[in-house]
Amino acid sequence: MRVAVIGVVGRLGRALVQALEDAPFTGPRGPIGWDQPEVELDALTADSIGVLLDRERPEAVIHTAAWTDVDGCARDPELAMRRNGTAVGELAVACAARGIDLIVVSTNEVFDGRRADGIAYLPEDPRNPINPYGAAKAEAERLAIAAYEAPGARGRLGIARTSWLYGPPGNDFPAKIARAALRARDAGTPLQVVADEIGVPTYTPDLAEAIVELLGADAVAPAGERWAIHHLVNGGRASRADWAREVLRVLGIDVPTVDVPASTWQRVSTPPLWGVLAPTPLPSGEPMRDWREAFAHAVPVLRRELGIG
Numbered sequence: 372m373r374v375a376v377i378g379v380v381g382r383l384g385r386a387l388v389q390a391l392e393d394a395p396f397t398g399p400r401g402p403i404g405w406d407q408p409e410v411e412l413d414a415l416t417a418d419s420i421g422v423l424l425d426r427e428r429p430e431a432v433i434h435t436a437a438w439t440d441v442d443g444c445a446r447d448p449e450l451a452m453r454r455n456g457t458a459v460g461e462l463a464v465a466c467a468a469r470g471i472d473l474i475v476v477s478t479n480e481v482f483d484g485r486r487a488d489g490i491a492y493l494p495e496d497p498r499n500p501i502n503p504y505g506a507a508k509a510e511a512e513r514l515a516i517a518a519y520e521a522p523g524a525r526g527r528l529g530i531a532r533t534s535w536l537y538g539p540p541g542n543d544f545p546a547k548i549a550r551a552a553l554r555a556r557d558a559g560t561p562l563q564v565v566a567d568e569i570g571v572p573t574y575t576p577d578l579a580e581a582i583v584e585l586l587g588a589d590a591v592a593p594a595g596e597r598w599a600i601h602h603l604v605n606g607g608r609a610s611r612a613d614w615a616r617e618v619l620r621v622l623g624i625d626v627p628t629v630d631v632p633a634s635t636w637q638r639v640s641t642p643p644l645w646g647v648l649a650p651t652p653l654p655s656g657e658p659m660r661d662w663r664e665a666f667a668h669a670v671p672v673l674r675r676e677l678g679i680g
């Protein structure tokens with residue numbers, strides 16, 4: 372199967388290329404990788420991406436590229452909507468016109484995070500984004516579904532929502548919180564950690580494998596359906612504080628922590644406080660592993676990045 376990945380320079384994109392190279396169904400040439408300037412979200416139209424699709428003739432496209440700077444998106448909501456919303460709609464129109472399967476990577480930030488019953492979000496729960504990044508990603512979902520539901524559309528759409536990504540090349544939440552902890556330790560002060568933002572840390576190599584599993588099992592959407600929403604996250608849930616303490620524990624950084632609310636820091640973008648996605652079943656029946664187990668796997672690379680043995 373010829374598979375194209377958009378956003379191969381990104382954290383998830385590079386994990387996907389690796390997972391697709393290892394997959395038996397992509398053939399000896401492996402996946403096709405696209406990034407800027409070949410695919411430029413700011414100017415993407417169904418016609419412009421159509422030229423690339425007609426030239427390379429993929430049977431499936433995985434769209435991971437996005438403007439992931441949520442504060443940047445909040446400062447320029449129009450540009451966020453263009454890059455993360457309407458560009459995805461245009462891509463979907465082009466793919467559906469050619470019978471190409473499309474997987475669009477989306478986010479827990481399509482939900483408002485205000486539910487207080489402790490129940491994880493299901494794919495069918497209503498979208499209600501509370502920041503421009505989430506609004507654009509929600510619009511991308513809506514436009515992509517409309518494209519695959521339109522008369523004459525062929526192929527199938529999978530929307531793969533996920534949350535709290537980390538993994539190579541680093542400079543992610545574990546690396547940032549570890550650096551903050553080292554600074555706090557050196558200064559003799561406690562580390563403030565956010566206790567009221569809850570989500571599911573998700574390791575990009577695990578997410579990439581799950582997406583590849585969906586493709587390999589022809590399960591982008593169920594047979595006879597035009598589209599499906601998947602929730603692909605590691606197992607369990609954590610507050611930012613839980614995650615921070617796990618990072619400190621496995622790295623052996625001895626510094627006291629103090630729980631604080633997310634509102635302690637003024638941010639341009641407001642994150643949903645309850646960002647827990649209920650994982651959807653994978654074709655193998657095997658759920659993605661628990662987030663702590665996944666994180667243990669990431670620790671050697673994190674140690675190298677931080678220069679601690």
Ligand SMILES: NC(=O)c1ccc[n+]([C@@H]2O[C@H](COP(=O)([O-])OP(=O)(O)OC[C@H]3O[C@@H](n4cnc5c(N)ncnc54)[C@H](OP(=O)(O)O)[C@@H]3O)[C@@H](O)[C@H]2O)c1
Nearest residue numbers: 378380381382383411412435436437439478533534535536
């Ligand atoms: N990060 C998270 O915690 C998180 C959580 C939930 C969902 N997601 C979603 O998961 C997907 C992958 O995220 P990630 O963390 O791997 O993102 P990332 O590391 O920030 O990578 C983003 C990719 O998008 C490309 N890109 C950015 N702006 C672009 C533009 N204007 N035109 C074309 N390409 C552009 C980047 O290319 P350059 O490097 O060349 O700019 C890069 O390849 C995204 O759809 C994101 O919304 C992320």
